[in-house]
Amino acid sequence: MIIDLLLLMFSAVLIENFIFSRFLGICPFLGVSSKPNTALGMGCAVIFVMSISSAVTYLIYTYLLVPFELEYFKTIAFIFIIAAIVQFIEMFLRKFVPSLYNALGIYLPLITTNCAVLGAALLNIQKGHNFIYSVTFGFSSAVGFTLAIVIFAGVRVRVALADPPRCFKGIPITLVTAGLLALAFSGFAGMSF
Amino acid sequence: MDIFNIILAFLLFAVIGAVVGFLLAIASKVFEIKTDERIEAVKEALPGVNCGGCGYAGCEALAEAIVSGEAKANACVAGGTATAAAVSDIMGVETESAIRLRAQVMCSGTNEYSKKKYIYAGAQDCLSAVRMGGGDKLCPNGCIGKGSCVFACQFDAIKVEDGVAVVDYELCTGCGACVAACPKYIIKLIPFDSAHWVGCMSVDKGAQTRKYCDVGCISCRLCEKNCPSGAIKVTDFVAAIDYSKCIACDKCVEVCPRKIIWSGKTQSRDLTIKLNDKAV
Numbered sequence A: 001m002i003i004d005l006l007l008l009m010f011s012a013v014l015i016e017n018f019i020f021s022r023f024l025g026i027c028p029f030l031g032v033s034s035k036p037n038t039a040l041g042m043g044c045a046v047i048f049v050m051s052i053s054s055a056v057t058y059l060i061y062t063y064l065l066v067p068f069e070l071e072y073f074k075t076i077a078f079i080f081i082i083a084a085i086v087q088f089i090e091m092f093l094r095k096f097v098p099s100l101y102n103a104l105g106i107y108l109p110l111i112t113t114n115c116a117v118l119g120a121a122l123l124n125i126q127k128g129h130n131f132i133y134s135v136t137f138g139f140s141s142a143v144g145f146t147l148a149i150v151i152f153a154g155v156r157v158r159v160a161l162a163d164p165p166r167c168f169k170g171i172p173i174t175l176v177t178a179g180l181l182a183l184a185f186s187g188f189a190g191m192s193f
Numbered sequence B: 001m002d003i004f005n006i007i008l009a010f011l012l013f014a015v016i017g018a019v020v021g022f023l024l025a026i027a028s029k030v031f032e033i034k035t036d037e038r039i040e041a042v043k044e045a046l047p048g049v050n051c052g053g054c055g056y057a058g059c060e061a062l063a064e065a066i067v068s069g070e071a072k073a074n075a076c077v078a079g080g081t082a083t084a085a086a087v088s089d090i091m092g093v094e095t096e097s098a099i100r101l102r103a104q105v106m107c108s109g110t111n112e113y114s115k116k117k118y119i120y121a122g123a124q125d126c127l128s129a130v131r132m133g134g135g136d137k138l139c140p141n142g143c144i145g146k147g148s149c150v151f152a153c154q155f156d157a158i159k160v161e162d163g164v165a166v167v168d169y170e171l172c173t174g175c176g177a178c179v180a181a182c183p184k185y186i187i188k189l190i191p192f193d194s195a196h197w198v199g200c201m202s203v204d205k206g207a208q209t210r211k212y213c214d215v216g217c218i219s220c221r222l223c224e225k226n227c228p229s230g231a232i233k234v235t236d237f238v239a240a241i242d243y244s245k246c247i248a249c250d251k252c253v254e255v256c257p258r259k260i261i262w263s264g265k266t267q268s269r270d271l272t273i274k275l276n277d278k279a280v
Helices: A002-015 A026-031 A035-066 A070-094 A098-104 A107-113 A113-126 A131-161 A171-188 B005-030 B036-044 B059-067 B080-091 B126-131 B148-152 B175-183 B206-212 B223-227 B251-255
Strands: B103-104 B158-161 B164-167 B186-190 B194-200 B234-235 B239-240 B262-265 B270-274
Touching: A002 A026, A002 A131, A002 A171, A026 A131, A026 A171, A035 A070, A035 A098, A035 A107, A035 A113, A070 A098, A070 A107, A070 A113, A098 A107, A113 A131, A113 B126, A131 A171, A171 B223, B036 B080, B103 B164, B126 B186, B126 B239, B148 B158, B148 B175, B148 B186, B175 B186, B194 B239, B223 B234, B223 B251
Parallel strands: none
Antiparallel strands: B103 B186, B158 B164, B194 B262, B234 B239, B262 B270
8 A cells, every 4th residue: 555655656746747747737837937936835835735625625526526426517616625725725824824824925826726736636536546545646746746847947047048049039948948848757658557 | 417416416516605605704704814904005005016126025025014113114215205205104104205216337338448358158147257257348347248137127227238238217216126136246326316427346456447448447536636525536446426425516527537427417307318428
């Protein structure tokens, strides 16, 4: 069981990385990756929210939607639940852990509409994970997301200083860079567990 | 799908929605934090560009500092007198007018006048250029002109012209972001209505400076000797003006043999910049 969990973590972080092989969460990946510090802040917020939302959406699905045979409503229900959770966490942190609230800052509410968080919840159902597997999968997927966005922010700092042809300046060179980074991650693709 | 399923789905979501809404409503009461409404009001009054000129992380951080009494009501340099007045009103204190500052690049050595030691073809960034033997200009205190200050400016007030950064005084808010960004430390904040400034920061002896640049300060002290109010002093082989003493008499501009003392004079409220003829 422990081995299985470790394999699940390894595969979620590297092999089936949310950004580079599932293409989820591309919007924050491009939007908040201009500085390593903000990228790390975003990554921490995602880890936090994704772990909790994986747990709660699993419980909602198993104990509410399945008994009422309303599984086909999972997407709507999850969007709704995730938005509520993020709201709740924000209020909770603001009251009891202001330092963490300040560190996460604007990124916490931004995650409400992050497709990676919803993706993790839906993939848990699709793969038939139980509760512990769901939380582990949510957590390690978010770690993979953080890894990708921090590496990419580091690369972008260097790219910003380079002098590319004018037609490549800005977003084009960023996308080319992201493609090359995704290629590097695809080196893990051959491994399967 | 029969009608029962639809009603069931409707009811289930209505119940979930009601429960979640109720919980959030309770949570917002339980976790309520009493914030000072003046923070919000001060934040509204500040420019909101988060330039960091006040030394705080952004306008919100400054607003909190002002309300807690940590910072003064006129701490925002970018907003100027109008913002200081608005913030003072909210805080209920006397308005202390902020002295409007502007950034000034203390270098006159455009490509035409300054000499290069090599041809630089690296990243267009002053920090990178400085690592390559202190930049391509021979003068160790000259503007590198790769535009690190241009990137730092939130107000588009600075641009590089002919190898030297030039500040647009009307757009400049005096926040000081460029001052911090310059690896040569040659951007200074000076009072907005300063009559003159010395366009050189070369701290080498005159003979040495002559080799670098046609428009460098050679520390001849003519300005110092001719200044009636004692406002201009040559220290470390470069002239510098004490703005509290300057009476805008134009004497220094006339006598400077290198023509690097520049004039900017106030006419009513507008600053008109009169550039001297470039030196020989």
